[in-house]
Amino acid sequence: MADDLSLEGKVALVTGAAQGIGREIASRMAQHGARVILTDVEPELGKEAAATMKGASYRDLDVTSETQWEKAIETLRDEHGRLDILVNNAGISPAANIEQTDLDLWRRVQAINVESVFLGCRTALPLMRESGDGGSIVNLSSIQGLRPAAPLAAYSASKAAVRALTKSVALHAAGDRIRCNSVHPGGVHTRMLDDFAALTGDTDAAITQMNAANPLGRVGQPLDIANGVLYLASDLSVWVTGLELVIDGGSTL
Template sequence: MSASYQALPYQPFVGLLDLSGKTAVVTGGGSGIGFAVSQRLAEAGANVLIGSLAPERSEELVKAGFAVSFQATDVSRPAEIQRLLDTAVERYGRVDIWINNAGVYPLKPIDDIDEGFWDGLHVINTRAVFLGAQAAQRQMRKQASAGAIVNLSSICGHRPMANHCTYDASKGAVLAMTRSLAKDLSAFNIRVNSVSPGLTATPGNLEPELLEQHRQNNVLHNIALGRPAEPYEIANAVLFLVSPLSSYVTGVDLLVDGGWLLHGS
């Protein structure tokens, strides 16, 4: 290798977070972490299509002047995932970024988990992630251009918590799927990574039942930084993984947990 070897031209810092001209699709982008991700990507200049069952907050971004649109999407229905991809192409001409964020977080003790509960959770948390990535990569390959896919996993994919068996399994599957997709799609210059949030101050996590679960698991005591994440702090990690800043990053999971995993329990 010669001393002058350079695979890509040097890019000045000012453009490393610029997503102008890119189209991003965010499932579950109407609330919580998904909304924060949609906002960050829009702020970076991307055209954003939110696919969600919760449209109310997407209108905030439209009113703020961002190129954001909404489509009601139930990711448990494969046809609606494909329709979301097709809509992005119809409206914006391409898809460069796909964020698999939609997910559910029901908890049950082992003896209360039946087939319907198990399958219903995995249809959304696992199968929909694969189908979203599958649809996105087909379009990205058709465009013959680089692409970025980010899957939302969880700290629960790394460490167990009480009554989390079904959920933990789904998020562990997302971690394994991300690595496999990254390997398969690297030949097409499509990068696939995941983000694993720790406890985040979303409306769902502030519900009394979940707050009690967190209290029983002594969660705040176990977080090194001593507080939950703000949704935008998770969105910052997603922005890094879809931007030119991470052009040589694929197949990794970015744990954004405030040092929770350092505690080890």
Template sequence: MAGRVAGKVALVTGGASGIGRGVVEKLAEEGAFVVVTDIQDALGEEVAAGVRKAGGKAEYRSHDVTDEDAWIDVIGGVKARHGRLDILVNNAGIGIGGPILEMKLSDWRRQTAINLDGVFLGVKHGIPLMRESGDGGSIVNISSVAGLKGSPSLAGYCATKGGVRLFTKAVALECANAKDGIRVNSVHPGLIETPIWLTVGDAINPGANAPPDLDAMSTLAVPLGVKGFPADIANGVLWLSSDEARYVTGLELVIDGGMMLR
């Protein structure tokens, strides 16, 4: 099925790599105009150019999701150019691992600012434009299986992703009570091959000085026995963004090859 989000305007944060890039490419493939934001400017421009080369529609905006003024500017730009916002994917995030007793307060705050404050700011400034559009909308917040269960040496990361999970449910109820047609859901990836493993790998395998072997980890931890890819998450985001999920809000969509079954 093609054109599942045709005519819609989407904004994807952290869209220059990993899951964000997969989401950008999938939404564009299915007909959306995608505003790609990130702080990795060269990669972000490359992603947007790649979408256009493939026949899709995309533009890139440099964007620090922890900066409220930056959010006001980005959303203002979307309004000025497109007059509407239909899909918001709050994907930007980082992973900082290590024992909690060794974690620096500065790292705790940086991770919280990006992973949780960034989602709050996206919702705060995205909803008004969605309401102005008059056709409702879909907000998808990218959490993690680490937002559903604890993991040693990832306490700070778990805290942020667990916060995204419950924040999503609360905002879903606010929008439902407002009868504004905006649906708010969270997605919880498992072992997905993305660059984030370059930063959290040492927490899982201290002293290895190399990214973890996701294939070996998946054999042990994932019932399906294989790792996931950004496209697997993008497919879930596409569904939540489309009218096929018109009756879905407050959902936590777990895409993890069965990890949470154990």
């Protein structure tokens, strides 16, 4: 059994990896020896990020597109012959309560946050299975998937769906030693949190308030989440599947 976080010899694909949490996840996995493919819809940022990581590369992948998923996995098969780790991280969190959410917004949030995870898992599983070495899928949900928030109606619903889908995939793929876990971050300081805080009219004051409200005294940093994902991606968590890993400084307690 593995006794460290080494990802040597493993190939990993991360969605929404051009910035924020996804970028940090890619970076941590590259530091631990994985060959990481960063994907996003922001090629400039994505290429710049990949260039800072050993053995990493960038590829465009709009996670809502079935065709692009199929192409991405086909290219992986041709270039690397395997896929060991898939991190479904891409997401959006527009602030809107139920009455402010029109059908287009609802569908856009579900497409980027949930359909993406469905497409990613379904498309990747056959290649993950081919190596016979098992694998690890990590899906980014949120504490809002466990404790819905009124101003995040579509987002909360999408993240609850990610939680349930993860467990269904975990049961389906366990026979091939492919594990599937969800990660539920609390507020993490990225563009997403800044955008949310900006709605108050004073971003800095809102972040200060969020820091004070957290039991451990601060909002999260991308590294806090990336470290949890690294554990789930590595063989150290080889007997862990269907877990919902809450990383929130105690805010849901």
